[in-house]
Amino acid sequence: MDLTDLHELQSRQRAVRTFDTSVPVPDELVEQLLRSATFAPTGGNRQLWRFIVVRESSVKSQLATLYEEEAARYLGRPVEGQTSWRDVPVLIVFCSEPGGGGSSIFPAVQNLLLAAHAAGLGSVLTTLWKAREQEVRSILNVPADIEVHAIVPVGYPQRKYGRNKRRPVAEVAYRDRYGTPW
Numbered sequence: 738m739d740l741t742d743l744h745e746l747q748s749r750q751r752a753v754r755t756f757d758t759s760v761p762v763p764d765e766l767v768e769q770l771l772r773s774a775t776f777a778p779t780g781g782n783r784q785l786w787r788f789i790v791v792r793e794s795s796v797k798s799q800l801a802t803l804y805e806e807e808a809a810r811y812l813g814r815p816v817e818g819q820t821s822w823r824d825v826p827v828l829i830v831f832c833s834e835p836g837g838g839g840s841s842i843f844p845a846v847q848n849l850l851l852a853a854h855a856a857g858l859g860s861v862l863t864t865l866w867k868a869r870e871q872e873v874r875s876i877l878n879v880p881a882d883i884e885v886h887a888i889v890p891v892g893y894p895q896r897k898y899g900r901n902k903r904r905p906v907a908e909v910a911y912r913d914r915y916g917t918p919w
């Protein structure tokens with residue numbers, strides 16, 4: 738893969754919230770995604786990440802209820818046109834053991850998002866449930882000293898997506914000092 742191929746992959750990696758729930762995502766594939774996540778860097782290479790792969794209906798349903806409540810609050814209207822987490826094939830929860838510093842998880846999340854896209858899967862990084870973190874922790878049986886950072890639903894996309902829309906580099910990059918054009 739060269740840089741052009743990488744840009745193609747990155748520019749087409751989108752926030753996918755609507756899934757074809759008739760197509761399963763086998764454990765072997767989930768494991769490959771987790772492998773990609775674990776190729777990411779962490780502070781001091783401590784690799785304190787822990788992943789919870791959620792497939793059980795009752796667990797997904799409980800998370801779905803509170804996520805949809807928070808998403809509706811955020812949007813100011815009920816969530817429409819998104820696959821409920823009840824029906825998404827798998828939810829991957831990104832946690833970390835104490836001592837790593839919270840930032841170390843996000844390179845792993847991004848690796849997984851890109852790997853999912855490369856495998857033809859859709860995914861989306863979510864944090865809206867954070868307002869209900871205590872409930873999430875209790876549903877997932879997360880010990881008190883473990884941090885929960887992100888929940889990523891994964892499944893095959895229901896439709897095709899175009900490239901993502903991002904501001905051009907010239908608008909957001911500076912040379913030597915803040916504000917000096919690149």
Ligand SMILES: Cc1cc2nc3c(=O)[nH]c(=O)nc-3n(C[C@H](O)[C@H](O)[C@H](O)COP(=O)(O)O)c2cc1C
Pocket residue numbers: 750751752753754861862863864865866901902
């Ligand atoms: C830190 C972070 C938190 C996010 N939280 C949510 C979320 O809770 N729910 C959601 O549907 N999307 C969430 N997103 C996805 C963004 O809304 C999405 O990436 C953005 O709108 C751009 O869409 P695109 O990647 O398809 O271009 C989050 C993204 C980031 C980086």
